[in-house]
Amino acid sequence: xxxxxxxxxxxxxxxxxxxxxxxxxxxxxxxxxxxxxxxxxxxxxxxxxxxxxxxxxxxxxxxxxxxxxxxxxxxxxxxxxxxxxxxxxxxxxxxxxxxxxxxxxxxxxxxxxxx
Amino acid sequence: xxxxxxxxxxxxxxxxxxxxxxxxxxxxxxxxxxxxxxxxxxxxxxxxxxxxxxxxxxxxxxxxxxxxxxxxxxxxxxxxxxxxxxxxxxxxxxxxxxxxxxxxxxxxxxxxx
Numbered sequence: 001x002x003x004x005x006x007x008x009x010x011x012x013x014x015x016x017x018x019x020x021x022x023x024x025x026x027x028x029x030x031x032x033x034x035x036x037x038x039x040x041x042x043x044x045x046x047x048x049x050x051x052x053x054x055x056x057x058x059x060x061x062x063x064x065x066x067x068x069x070x071x072x073x074x075x076x077x078x079x080x081x082x083x084x085x086x087x088x089x090x091x092x093x094x095x096x097x098x099x100x101x102x103x104x105x106x107x108x109x110x111x112x113x114x115x
Numbered sequence: 116x117x118x119x120x121x122x123x124x125x126x127x128x129x130x131x132x133x134x135x136x137x138x139x140x141x142x143x144x145x146x147x148x149x150x151x152x153x154x155x156x157x158x159x160x161x162x163x164x165x166x167x168x169x170x171x172x173x174x175x176x177x178x179x180x181x182x183x184x185x186x187x188x189x190x191x192x193x194x195x196x197x198x199x200x201x202x203x204x205x206x207x208x209x210x211x212x213x214x215x216x217x218x219x220x221x222x223x224x225x226x227x228x
Contacts, residue, residue: 034216043119043205043219044158089158093213100170100212101148105158 002027002094006106013080014114021109023090024072032093033073034103035064039086047088048075080113087111117142119208119220127226133194136223140187140208146170147189148217149181152203161204164189165212196227 003026013019025033031052036044050057050064050073057064061080066073077084087110091103120139128134140147149161160173164183181191193200203222209215 036219043221046216046218049216091158100163100165101146101207101209101215101217102160102163102171102173103148103150103158103207103217104160105150107157 002030002092002104004090004092004104004106006090006109008109009107010110010112012112012114015080015082017080019077019080019084019111021075021088021090022072023074023106025092026071027094028068028071030092030094033064033066034091035075036089036091037086038089044089082113082115085111085113119206119218121206121220121223123223124221125224127228128196129228130196130198132196133192134196134225135190135192136204138189138206138220140189141218144208144210145187146209146212146215147183147187148207148209149189149191150205150207152205152222158205161191163212170212198227201225201227
């Protein structure tokens, strides 16, 4: 089955700096890659997603890039703010057969933005 | 539009008991997926229900089961609870199966003592 690895597991940045989180996936048949942000005690919230027919997508300070050949995708947060502090999860959805909406998640990255 | 609603928010059960968790998806959404979140194993897929049928199942023992009703509300059941079942159980709602964005509920925190 699909396997998603996420690095780093923790990331500490100074406010205003950029943060980059990287994920690799194993199954080339995966075609949808969402990113979720989970604050302490709260639900995971979708912050951005990308489909396999797109190489890059931006939404204000957040961007995601996808390299299908290398099977990796990355989340970029620019001009980080203290409210960006949270755990971020990448995920992959396999497109084949009866995969449906099954998401395989990376292990998460705890981001701390220091004021 | 109301979001995904899970009940109850918190549960404390004893080993050997069984538990039922409920998830009401966003109105119009027909797919409900369940995930288990633990510090050690992260977010793991349990199963997905779409149009009252189980669409896919993760790698969990048969003690974990679920169902979906005609109004798309879903329940998951865990029988013969073990200490290791303590976790945050999250459901995710999508409009369709295999194409839609997944929106998560706030979860049910299950503690097994």
